[in-house]
Every structure is written in structure tokens, then in C-alpha cells.
Amino acid sequence: MLTVLASGPLATVQDRGRRGWAGIGVTTSGAADQASAGLANRLVGNDARAAVLEVTAGGLRVRAERTLLVAVTGAPAAVSLGGRPAPFDAPLTVGAGQVLELGTPPVGLRSYLAVRGGVDVPPVLGSRSTDTLSGLGPAPLRAGDRLPVGTLAGDEPSVDVAAVRPPSGRPVLSVLPGPRRDWLQPAAWDVLVSRDWAVTADSNRVGLRLSGPRLARSRDDELPSEGLVPGAVQVPPDGSPVLFLADHPVTGGYPVLAVVTSADLPAAAQLRPGDTVRFRVAR
Structure with a gap:
């Protein structure tokens, strides 16, 4: 206990x-x-x-x-x-x-x-x-x-310490093109993967709100709600992207410009308000 x-x-x-x-x-x-x-x-x-x-x-x-x-x-x-x-x-x-x-x-x-x-x-x-x-x-x-403490344990551990690099306050996250990249201006993708983005104070387990250049949309009509996944980078009407984390909603109605690769989600989860993040095209 x-x-x-x-x-x-x-x-x-x-x-x-x-x-x-x-x-x-x-x-x-x-x-x-x-x-x-x-x-x-x-x-x-x-x-x-x-x-x-x-x-x-x-x-x-x-x-x-x-x-x-x-x-x-x-x-x-x-x-x-x-x-x-x-x-x-x-x-x-x-x-x-x-x-x-x-x-x-x-x-x-x-x-x-x-x-x-x-x-x-x-x-x-x-x-x-x-x-x-x-x-x-x-x-x-x-x-x-x-x-309470349960019983989900196996053999006794045999390691003294794990050599793990601490989180970065300026990570570079790999992204793939999102399903609605065409709803943003052609330059939006280039801006996303070439500029610094600051994590704002209104971020939490649902997602990270990012501050930086405005990502302009190419369409003003309404997008029907679509499924979301962890790592989705959604762009609301104000042009400031939101990177969704573990407690993200199941669906969303704004275009998803990019998706952070699963391997980089742990680094995203360690970002705190005031940190800077960059994106790069996944290879």
C-alpha cells in the first residue's frame, strides 16, 4: 500500500x-x-x-x-x-x-x-x-x-541503473503528411517543418497548443468530424497548431496537417510550457 x-x-x-x-x-x-x-x-x-x-x-x-x-x-x-x-x-x-x-x-x-x-x-x-x-x-x-499494490510482477530485476538520456527542451519531432494537408495553403507544410514552435501554457495531457507563424487555410468551409490519433497536428481557424497527446478526443473537425511518428511521441509528452519544438519530415 x-x-x-x-x-x-x-x-x-x-x-x-x-x-x-x-x-x-x-x-x-x-x-x-x-x-x-x-x-x-x-x-x-x-x-x-x-x-x-x-x-x-x-x-x-x-x-x-x-x-x-x-x-x-x-x-x-x-x-x-x-x-x-x-x-x-x-x-x-x-x-x-x-x-x-x-x-x-x-x-x-x-x-x-x-x-x-x-x-x-x-x-x-x-x-x-x-x-x-x-x-x-x-x-x-x-x-x-x-x-493498493498488485501482483503484476515477474522475475526480480537484475539491473542497477538504466543509462537513459534526459528529455530535451528543444526536441525535433518527425512528422508524416496528414490526411487534410490540402486544406491548408501550400506554404503551410514548409512553415511547419522549418520554423520554431513554442509550447503555450494552455497545454495538457489532451494536447500541446503551439505558438508560431499562422498556418493559413486554403478552404473556409466546414470539415466533417474525422478520427484522430495521438500525434495528430490539427490546425484550428486561428492558424495555431495543436499537437494531440494521450487524452486526445476520438474525433475532430479541423484539418490535420501532419502526424508525429509514434517513436517521437514520448519526446512530445515531455514538453512543457515555454519549451521550443521543431518538426522535420520523417524519412
Whole structure:
């Protein structure tokens, strides 16, 4: 059992998501940075299906009610155990009654805390993930929450530390042409892949709102709603693109100019307000 003492700006339970429900309007959700969440699970020997805690901008404090094996990955928040520095990207034993705390990461946005056995909250539609757009799954964590620990673990881990590069505050994301590129002026594609874009403050798990040159449309009529995927770069009437993340809506009615490749979605998920991002044509 883990007891939440402080949640920070936002902490949620996440796993690989609830797949296969888009037909009834339910998005996949799940960890925004699946690579970091998966690494955290591997470091403690968990099954890939185990749920972890996604911690946005640090600030999480939890107390172990029994001895637990944990790992913290993703945005490199300072980890302290019982008031002393503790390792990051490595398995860590937390004794009964000890308090684990995450500071604010200097780069990146989302850190992941895995506990051996997984966070065992009740699944909804096959997933323990919090979907912040629809409200499905457990509510965001609050002080006083008690989180059961499950049994989704395999062999004991045999690694001391994972050598992982920290997130970049100026990533370059690979994109493919979107299905409605023809709804934008021909120059819009060139502008998208040649200019800097700033992440604005009104960004979240649903998507990143980007500030930069206006992307002009070539058509002013209404586009019927179409399916969306993580990584879709949609252009609303104001010409400022939106890059959709894990909790994106299932459909949207604005043209999708580009789609970020799956391999680069973890880097996109680590962008925070004020960061700069560039796009390049996928090869």
C-alpha cells in the first residue's frame, strides 16, 4: 500500500491504456510517455500491463506502508527517500513507513513512479488509466489517497541503473503528411517543418497548443468530424497548431496537417510550457 501525502500539480494512475473502444467514443489514454512508463516497470520487474503513477512537474510525496521496490523514470526529478537523495532510473527499496518525494524536474514534464506489482486500482474498460478528458478511470491523486499494490510482477530485476538520456527542451519531432494537408495553403507544410514552435501554457495531457507563424487555410468551409490519433497536428481557424497527446478526443473537425511518428511521441509528452519544438519530415 502507498499513501499519498502530496500530489503536486497533477498525479494520475496510468498504464498502456484502454485500447479498442474508439468506436464508442473512448480514447486510448494511458501514459503520455509510454517509453518512460515502460522503463519504470522493467526496472522493478513488472509485467508490461502494470499501472504506474504519472507525476506532472514533480511535487509527489508518498509513504510506503510496507517494504516496496520502486523506480522513478521520465523527467529527471530529484528523488529523496527519508529526506536523503535517492537514485533515479534505478530500482530503489523503500522501507515500511519511509517517505519518497519527487522534486521539480529541471527538464521535461512527466516523471513515472513504478512499484513492484503495479498500482492495483480497479480497472475501467480494461485499463487503470485516468483519462482527463472523459473522466474515465480513477480520479487524479489527492493527499490521503491509499493505493493498493498488485501482483503484476515477474522475475526480480537484475539491473542497477538504466543509462537513459534526459528529455530535451528543444526536441525535433518527425512528422508524416496528414490526411487534410490540402486544406491548408501550400506554404503551410514548409512553415511547419522549418520554423520554431513554442509550447503555450494552455497545454495538457489532451494536447500541446503551439505558438508560431499562422498556418493559413486554403478552404473556409466546414470539415466533417474525422478520427484522430495521438500525434495528430490539427490546425484550428486561428492558424495555431495543436499537437494531440494521450487524452486526445476520438474525433475532430479541423484539418490535420501532419502526424508525429509514434517513436517521437514520448519526446512530445515531455514538453512543457515555454519549451521550443521543431518538426522535420520523417524519412
